[in-house]
Amino acid sequence: MTVEAQPVSELPDPRSLGFTVVAEDELPAELTALVDRVRTLIDAVAHTEAPAADLAAARRLVEDAVRRVDGERRPVGALVQRTEFEGPVGYGTVTNIVEGPTNPAAPPLRLEQAEQGVRAEVTLGGVYQGPPGLVHGGWIAAMLDQALGSASAAAGMPGLTANLTVDYRRPTPLDVPLEISARVTGTERRKVFVSAEIRHNGEVTAEGTAIMVQVALPG
Numbered sequence: 001m002t003v004e005a006q007p008v009s010e011l012p013d014p015r016s017l018g019f020t021v022v023a024e025d026e027l028p029a030e031l032t033a034l035v036d037r038v039r040t041l042i043d044a045v046a047h048t049e050a051p052a053a054d055l056a057a058a059r060r061l062v063e064d065a066v067r068r069v070d071g072e073r074r075p076v077g078a079l080v081q082r083t084e085f086e087g088p089v090g091y092g093t094v095t096n097i098v099e100g101p102t103n104p105a106a107p108p109l110r111l112e113q114a115e116q117g118v119r120a121e122v123t124l125g126g127v128y129q130g131p132p133g134l135v136h137g138g139w140i141a142a143m144l145d146q147a148l149g150s151a152s153a154a155a156g157m158p159g160l161t162a163n164l165t166v167d168y169r170r171p172t173p174l175d176v177p178l179e180i181s182a183r184v185t186g187t188e189r190r191k192v193f194v195s196a197e198i199r200h201n202g203e204v205t206a207e208g209t210a211i212m213v214q215v216a217l218p219g
């Protein structure tokens with residue numbers, strides 16, 4: 001495979017492109033703790049068989065919580081900067097549906113730079129269910145897409161997914177640790193070829209490949 005695309009060694013500061021940026025370590029600890037508890041709430045609500053009176057009381061508490069937090073808002077599109085990523089590529093959207101640190105609808109997934117590419121471990125509960133006891137195939141694709149995009153970005157080549165192919169090799173179970181890994185396999189002009197797998201107990205349950213097209217940045 002020809003290698004013509006080069007990692008962007010110096011991306012412009014996204015602030016200069018009009019993005020709001022928050023450093024991950026500046027997110028209030030109270031916010032990340034709240035996100036964690038809301039995740040637990042989502043799971044509890046999805047599975048509850050509590051009596052009606054408890055459900056009604058919980059709804060009132062949630063309404064009060066909404067009143068408290070739904071005031072000033074970060075703009076949609078705000079970026080979070082992860083300082084531990086090497087180089088100027090540690091950006092993602094703060095509410096990213098797969099790993100946004102302020103998004104309680106995202107699973108507790110955190111892709112880290114690995115020797116080759118990126119990797120993460122995550123356990124998905126019943127709110128990620130498709131078939132009984134199994135992770136929804138769309139979520140498997142979403143997690144692979146995120147890992148593939150992050151591998152490209154972590155290699156200095158942030159881009160958009162132009163094409164994504166997923167092979168579901170075995171059922172991916174809920175409530176067990178899953179390992180996700182992804183890496184760049186080649187480049188051609190603005191195209192970045194990436195591959196990823198999800199594993200349970202070392203066995204591949206799903207694999208994905210994608211073409212990420214590097215974003216054309218001004219300057």
Ligand SMILES: CCCCCCCC/C=C\CCCCCCCC(=O)SCCNC(=O)CCNC(=O)[C@H](O)C(C)(C)COP(=O)(O)OP(=O)(O)OC[C@H]1O[C@@H](n2cnc3c(N)ncnc32)[C@H](O)[C@@H]1OP(=O)(O)O
Binds near residue numbers: 017
């Ligand atoms: C200052 C820094 C700020 C940075 C902020 C970065 C933060 C992120 C960092 C890190 C985390 C990332 C994690 C995210 C993960 C999730 C990713 C997603 O969910 S992305 C959303 C879904 N994808 C879309 O919405 C794309 C929609 N499509 C498009 O916008 C265009 O089609 C685009 C950009 C993909 C290409 O359009 P064109 O006009 O720029 O380029 P053309 O010339 O069409 O294509 C370039 C090359 O790609 C090939 N190509 C295009 N589409 C293809 C396809 N479907 N299949 C195969 N090849 C394709 C073409 O044939 C061409 O190849 P040839 O160089 O000529 O060989």
